[in-house]
Amino acid sequence: MATVERPRIYEGTRIPSPIPTILRLSDELRDSPDVMQVNFGPNHPSTHGVLRLIVDLAGERVEGIEAVIGYLHTGFEKTMEQKTWWKAITYPARIDYVGFQNDELVFVLAIEKLLELETPQKAVWMRMLLCELNRIHSHLVYLGTAALELGAISMFWYCFRERDLVLDLFELVTGVRMHTRYFQAGGLAEDIPPGFYAECRKFTEWMPKAVDDYESLIDRNEIWLERTQGVGLLSADDAIALGQSGPVLRASGVDWDLRRAEPYLAYDKVDFEVPVLPNGDVYDRYRVRMIEMRESTKIVAQCLDRLEGMEGEPWIADDRKVVLPPRHELHTSMESLIHHFKIVTEGYRVPEGEVYVAIESPRGEKACYVISDGGSRPWRVKFRAPSLVALEATATCMRGALVADLVAIVGSLDSVMGDTDR
Amino acid sequence: MSPQPYSSIKGFGVTFKQIFKKPITQQYPEYKRPVYPRFRGRHRLWTHENGLEKCVGCSLCAAACPADCIRVVAAENTPGNRVSAGERYARIYEINLSRCIFCGYCEIACPFDAITLEAEFEISEYSRDDLIYTKDMLLAEPIKRVPVADRQLYDTPIPAYKAKS
Ligand code: SF4
Ligand code: SF4
Numbered sequence: 001m002a003t004v005e006r007p008r009i010y011e012g013t014r015i016p017s018p019i020p021t022i023l024r025l026s027d028e029l030r031d032s033p034d035v036m037q038v039n040f041g042p043n044h045p046s047t048h049g050v051l052r053l054i055v056d057l058a059g060e061r062v063e064g065i066e067a068v069i070g071y072l073h074t075g076f077e078k079t080m081e082q083k084t085w086w087k088a089i090t091y092p093a094r095i096d097y098v099g100f101q102n103d104e105l106v107f108v109l110a111i112e113k114l115l116e117l118e119t120p121q122k123a124v125w126m127r128m129l130l131c132e133l134n135r136i137h138s139h140l141v142y143l144g145t146a147a148l149e150l151g152a153i154s155m156f157w158y159c160f161r162e163r164d165l166v167l168d169l170f171e172l173v174t175g176v177r178m179h180t181r182y183f184q185a186g187g188l189a190e191d192i193p194p195g196f197y198a199e200c201r202k203f204t205e206w207m208p209k210a211v212d213d214y215e216s217l218i219d220r221n222e223i224w225l226e227r228t229q230g231v232g233l234l235s236a237d238d239a240i241a242l243g244q245s246g247p248v249l250r251a252s253g254v255d256w257d258l259r260r261a262e263p264y265l266a267y268d269k270v271d272f273e274v275p276v277l278p279n280g281d282v283y284d285r286y287r288v289r290m291i292e293m294r295e296s297t298k299i300v301a302q303c304l305d306r307l308e309g310m311e312g313e314p315w316i317a318d319d320r321k322v323v324l325p326p327r328h329e330l331h332t333s334m335e336s337l338i339h340h341f342k343i344v345t346e347g348y349r350v351p352e353g354e355v356y357v358a359i360e361s362p363r364g365e366k367a368c369y370v371i372s373d374g375g376s377r378p379w380r381v382k383f384r385a386p387s388l389v390a391l392e393a394t395a396t397c398m399r400g401a402l403v404a405d406l407v408a409i410v411g412s413l414d415s416v417m418g419d420t421d422r
Numbered sequence: 423m424s425p426q427p428y429s430s431i432k433g434f435g436v437t438f439k440q441i442f443k444k445p446i447t448q449q450y451p452e453y454k455r456p457v458y459p460r461f462r463g464r465h466r467l468w469t470h471e472n473g474l475e476k477c478v479g480c481s482l483c484a485a486a487c488p489a490d491c492i493r494v495v496a497a498e499n500t501p502g503n504r505v506s507a508g509e510r511y512a513r514i515y516e517i518n519l520s521r522c523i524f525c526g527y528c529e530i531a532c533p534f535d536a537i538t539l540e541a542e543f544e545i546s547e548y549s550r551d552d553l554i555y556t557k558d559m560l561l562a563e564p565i566k567r568v569p570v571a572d573r574q575l576y577d578t579p580i581p582a583y584k585a586k587s
Contacts, residue, residue, distance in 0.1 A: 087488040090525045154437055161446055168458075172576055175460035175539075181525050189530075193460070195575035213436050220429030330533050337533065344531045345485045 007230030009252075009280045013237050016395050020242065023395040025056050025064040034058050038403075042071050046149040046407045049417030051391075053406070060402045065395055069388075072421040080381045084347025085111055085185065088378060092368070093179040095383060096419035098141050100178050101134035101170075102361035103383075106368045108183040109264065110357040114350045114372055115185065115322060121266075122313045123187035128265045129200070129303035130173070130182070131359075132296040136207065137166040138362035139289040139296075143214065146286070146411035150227045152218055162210045165203050172196055185348075186323045187316030197308055204304065207297045211290060219290075228283035232397035232409035235280060242393045245386055246364025247292065248413060250276050251284035258360035270302045282412040289414075322348045347376035363387055363414055387419035456569040459577040462526045462539040463568070465517055467560040470507055475561070476536035477515065478508030486531035491521035508534075515557040520550050541568040 016023045029035050038055045041047040050071035056064030076095050080088040092107040093100035105127055112119065119127075144159030167177040173196055174180035174189075182189050218224040234244070239252040249256055257274040259267040275291035277284040316323050324343055325336035342348075352374040358367035364386030371380040390413040397409045448455055457463070468476045479496030497513035505511035529538045542564045547553050 083488055087486070087527070090488045090523060090527070094523075158436075171461060172458045173460070175458075175462045175526060176524060179523065179525075181527075190460070191578045193576045193578055195572070216429075217433040217436050221433050222430055324530065340531075340533060341482065344482055 006279070007233065007281075009233050009278065010235050011237075012235065013241060014235075014396060014399055015238055015241060016399070021067065021392045021395055023063070023065045023398055029056075029058060029063055032058070035063060040406065042068075046145075047410060048145065048415060051410070051415070051417055051420075053394075053410070055403065055406065057403055060404070062398050062401050062403055062406060065398050065406075067391060067394060069391070069417075070421050072417045074418070074422060076422055077381050077383060081378055084376050085350055085378060086343060086347050088381070089184060090179070090181045092383070093181065094418070095422055096361065096363070096366070096385070096387065096416050097178065098416050099134055099138045099362045099366070099419075101130050101180065101183075102359060102366055104180065104183045105131055105265075106357055106359045106361070106366050106383075107370075107381075108185055109359070110355050110368045110370045111185045111350060113355045113357055114353055114370065116351075117186050117317055117319060117322060119187050119317060120314045122192075122307065122310045122315050124266050125303050125306045125310070126188055126192060126315070127183060128267065128270070129300055129307065130170070130180075131265075132299045132303070133166050133169060135296045135362045136293050136300075137163055139293050140166070142289060142362075142411075142414045143286070146408075146414070147218060147224075149407045149411050150224065152221070152224060155214065155217060158210070158213060158217070162207065165206070169196070169200055169203060172199060184316065184323070186319060187314070189316075191315050192307065197304060200300065200304055204297050204301045208294060211293055211297075215290065225283065227404075227408055228281065228286060228412075229279075230281050230283075231401065231405045232282045232285075232412060233280050233399075234393055234397050238396055239280070239393070242396065243389050244364065244393055245389065246360065246362070247285055247288040248364065248390050248393065250274065251288045252280035253278040258358055258365060262358070264357075264359055270299050272296075272299050282408050285412040285414075349374060349376050350378075358384070361386060363390065363416065363419070383419075383422060385419045385422060387415035387417070391415045391420055454568055456571040457541045457543070458571050459573045461541055461543075461570070462524045464519070464540060464542040464545050464564070465522075465528070465537055465555070465560055466540045466564070467515065467537055467557065468535065469561065474504065475506040475511060476534050477512045477532075478506050478534060478536070479510045479512035479515075480533070482531045482533065483528035483537055486527040488525060488527060489521045489523050491518040492516070492528060493518075512557060515560065517555045517560065518553065519545060519555055520553040540564065541570050542566055543568065 036057045038057055040053040040055050042050040042052040052068040054066045055062055076091045080091050092103040096103045140159045140163045144156040147155035170180060171177045174182035234252050236252045236254050239249050255276045260274055272295045275288045277287055320339050325339050329336035330340055350372045352372055354371040356369045358365050366386055367384035369382040370378055373379040470476060479494055481494045484492040484494050493516040494512050495514040496510045498510055499505060526539050544566055
């Protein structure tokens, strides 16, 4: 079998100018009758939601590309300003609906930073566990859909099999499969049920075997390699210049992971590797996510070890001004009842100030910028969406690509349109 | 890094192995997987054993709802018309389930354990109007029953939304 040389990653930069997110037709091609403009999306099955790409094609070659976003604009950031802090916690999970738990975490961390609230250890470890489960979930959705688009249909079934296991765990602990509102300012909404540990152990033992399966399915599969290796190149310089983060950045050879660079929760106390690969193509982005799934499983197992020794510890801070009083006190203590009424109707007040909290979500740096005017509602909430930033790299990755590569490249950047449009 | 012919065959091996495994798919409408006890499905309003409603029309659930989908209009209990255990009762109690996001804040907010989110999840309708659940619908036993997994194992002894277990 002939070995095809894998195209090398380029040096330096090739960001299209003057607008870095648009690939413009060259002057000779502008009036050429051979160039055809095609709308890719917003209802195309492989655009991961409602993304519209206006593509200029010269034969198979993509000569110009422009993205039109906003089809899924929800105005959540604005709506959150109308809600009390407590109610606003239900919103972030709906912004990036694939990495829901990480979104919830970043907003709750921002509230806690403003309140200067300490979280009990049990809550810290449980938050880490759920965020890593969520990372696995998100990468499984990426892998399933991206492989499906390139023709590997069975990958989709296998990935969604494991995805369901993760969602079952979420249902067990939080009550719903997505959009959990399980993280509350100060800790967790409820204690961890006793049956969770055994179920989660089963999952951590099963997951490495599942990843083995995926690897034997497509890792060395010839069609997969042809479609992904050397496609959608993005150099390290360009990745940094375009503000990339997460797997896209690490696949371009930049060693940057917020979990290790600026540890939040207890990431400095667990043992995990950050995969960094040098080639900056679709295949390396896929590999980074595969390795991350394995590493996340390891983190989940370590969290479980810790949590099992924390039976009976508090799961939420004891601060009556912010945290709802324990349920059984409502019928015995007038004071608790008043606090309960106040928090539910008026909400708690958060001291004046502004914070920026960033975490490593499955898609990269997810951050939340919050301004509080000292009232019971956020004055301004802004999310930094890694999906939007990843989408901005499309034009650079598309240089010299064919129309068939478009699907592979957009899939590998793994934008979630809810996150992009907010 | 070159593709190997046996690598593709390895992939077929994974697919082939599936023949000997039990399918994980479930025949859904006939078989319903038990939901976990914390599952938040359709709401239910509760009554005391003596038939009086637990809800006293305090509107705390409506105040807690992030989607603003609960409407409560309270009225006084009179000796001739005693509906709830408290002073007042909910004359109108409506939940617009087409807006509800199943966050469960209403069951957390209610100080009387009058409203909880139960296991029922098959609530699709042909018309949006049918998704507005009135008090009678919320008080009635659900028609479709969903099995619930072991409460002892998968929930804490006292659920977060219950004052007394
Ligand atoms: S579950 Fe949430 S959205 Fe639905 S009625 Fe209750 S508080 Fe409102
Ligand atoms: S359900 Fe509970 S919170 Fe809502 S009005 Fe009735 S008693 Fe008040």
